Amino acid sequence: MNQYKLLKTLCEIHAPAGDEANMKSFLLNYVAKHQKDWKVKPQVYQGKDFQDAIVLAFGKPRTAVFAHMDSIGFTVRYQNQLIPIGGPDVETGYALKGEDSLGFIKCELEVNEENQLFYKFGRGIDRGTSLTFECDFRDTKEYIQSCYLDNRLGIYNCLKLAETLENGMIVFSCWEEHGGGSVPVIAKFMFEEFNIRQALISDITWVTEGVEHGKGVAISMRDRNVPRQSFIRKIIQLAEESGITYQLEVESGGSSDGRELQQSPYPIDWCFVGAPEDNVHSPNEIVHKKDITSMLSLYQYLMEKL
Amino acid sequence: MNQYKLLKTLCEIHAPAGDEANMKSFLLNYVAKHQKDWKVKPQVYQGKDFQDAIVLAFGKPRTAVFAHMDSIGFTVRYQNQLIPIGGPDVETGYALKGEDSLGFIKCELEVNEENQLFYKFGRGIDRGTSLTFECDFRDTKEYIQSCYLDNRLGIYNCLKLAETLENGMIVFSCWEEHGGGSVPVIAKFMFEEFNIRQALISDITWVTEGVEHGKGVAISMRDRNVPRQSFIRKIIQLAEESGITYQLEVESGGSSDGRELQQSPYPIDWCFVGAPEDNVHSPNEIVHKKDITSMLSLYQYLMEKL
């Protein structure tokens, strides 16, 4: 079986921020089916107390890993207008998909000179319908290229981590791309029920002048938020000890599920640890396979040592 | 008695964000006086645990309705300068009112070319004094026009809803126009004490190319925030079943008390349901009477069915 078949399936799922139900179903089915092959069978928390989020608790968890289920996308407004969900890259001709009362939709994005967004389709689409990028998954020798590697790769990393995880929590969160809303609920749960004070953000970051393809998973020392630096230094020291290839990232912008942990009323330290991609938030997000491998290895090491 | 006399009284009350005490007194008196005629007498929660907010619990509530008590306005800075409370529409000549240590104030707004704000009055006004629009309430055949229909109409809707409400919570919140602060307190209360997971936002939205005067109450599928779409679809389905006239709204901007419910650490779904107005945040806000009627009818239906 192709190693990245699962990742391809994840990238194809329609689950923009606010409408993560498809991804939730997929993940609950996946866990139900595969947990028998995992080292430890997790306790699954989901349902009305978690909206569309899912929490898996393995053994005696000390650290939680967050991977957001949602993607960027578009909402149909009036006439043929679109408005963004999160911050998608936009270019005339991008292929979009969705579904409304009249059936499945495959249409095209149009961007005019004032950067207003429209769809091009043979019929009108129901108000409020969400559209996402049509998935063109490209598995080459060195790279994976597709829409939504941010953050289906973060989820993939968690599902692979789950296979051998003995003690730890895995959180599949919602709404990350559009301003949050499920991390506060889960921060409360993980602190009050499990007394967890450490979190890793399994998400995808940017290739920049300082973070390159194939140089290993990025440990972000800060982005728009500045996490507690003593915790960051601890992560870096463990990464150093592990022998796994990694890169250090330092940015003034960007954000993740870490933002809401930072602002929560619980003393939870967090660090973003994720592979870098280019062509961010476009249908052509691209990640080096070495960085995917390095990401999983580092998570396996950190979850044992932290 | 004129049907909209109560609404006129509400529009005249001086209660800018951060200074809702007048509105609180009025509402507590109103509830004390009228609850004997209501189908169910509510439990009233107010006082030091709620700052200036008020909560009414009827029967066994499953859904909470939020209406914010505060309005936009102005604060006197230094000399004759004004700074905004929330995002008021500004135009030279708008009539303002307030009160300081020297007595009642009726003055005029001045806007210079750099969009700086000043008051024009025969004397200096105490630093920090808040000013609001002078109310010119116009009740015509088809429309109500006045300052502060946003959100005195949302409150009016709640007070009318209260007359027949059997099971439900009504929340009068503070600070909505200027960045919030009371919804988090109430979200905690309603979830922890009543286990409420559903909320409707009784507030006023915008007339746009997609939402028109007289076409019924607007159900907002999203604004700056994207609420959980499965809940939105449930509301739309109920609206459809009810036979009440309504419109669907889809916006990328704008916000309401829903924002703080979205961000709260409780799994509360929310949906904005409110009549549309034109001349937003000006002394001349205007709403079609049919939309006021449709709003109340839909709230009555939803509170029974949800």
Added chain:
Amino acid sequence: MNQYKLLKTLCEIHAPAGDEANMKSFLLNYVAKHQKDWKVKPQVYQGKDFQDAIVLAFGKPRTAVFAHMDSIGFTVRYQNQLIPIGGPDVETGYALKGEDSLGFIKCELEVNEENQLFYKFGRGIDRGTSLTFECDFRDTKEYIQSCYLDNRLGIYNCLKLAETLENGMIVFSCWEEHGGGSVPVIAKFMFEEFNIRQALISDITWVTEGVEHGKGVAISMRDRNVPRQSFIRKIIQLAEESGITYQLEVESGGSSDGRELQQSPYPIDWCFVGAPEDNVHSPNEIVHKKDITSMLSLYQYLMEKL
């Protein structure tokens, strides 16, 4: 002993937002050493439940005073690039200090025409290293001038207040300059454990056309946030009764630890009370000594009367 020696020591401590550990150590040592001379020995709360924040509880506290420990600063990005921590004033030639794996650093800030930031130093500095202003503490007849009077003067005020405080809480918070994170944790603690509903923000504000050097501590009626005005009026009335010189501030911008109290799920009223400074967030912040004295006197009075 020079009266302001303690303040000078505080200003010299390297503790940018996210890296407050040095300040935490200093304060814990200071409290341990000096509390024997204080009127009441406080209960000290710190450690894993508070990250790097510290809480001192004296007697039966009714009001909490917040002073943030962190300062603005810079993070080393890639090559010789710097990115800001908080909102520092920037000018080529400002002296910076820090420490990385190769040892202590004294370097210079460079600002190019696009307002990008760089350091000028004889060697490369480790990625993620934080730099702060080199302290040039100037104690003249009427003024104190130094970097980081914001907010080491707020901390100084608390340490002086601690000498005679009988009932009250003093909070040393983190992250204020860069977007917060520790106030939510402490708001929860102070409300749930001590039922405290009143807070004063011991921080430094701006000299403006309405707030002048030497005219007394500023009571801020509002900034970006509008605190509950009934509480503000109570503070002003007490200040009036006290006979202590003070000024009223009214601003549309600026923020403090009060912001997170405002947004917290606890009904906590707050008021910013602090001396004004000029040359904000630069190495040359300057405060009038009369305003430092007035600030402490008003805190002593308010903590007794509130």
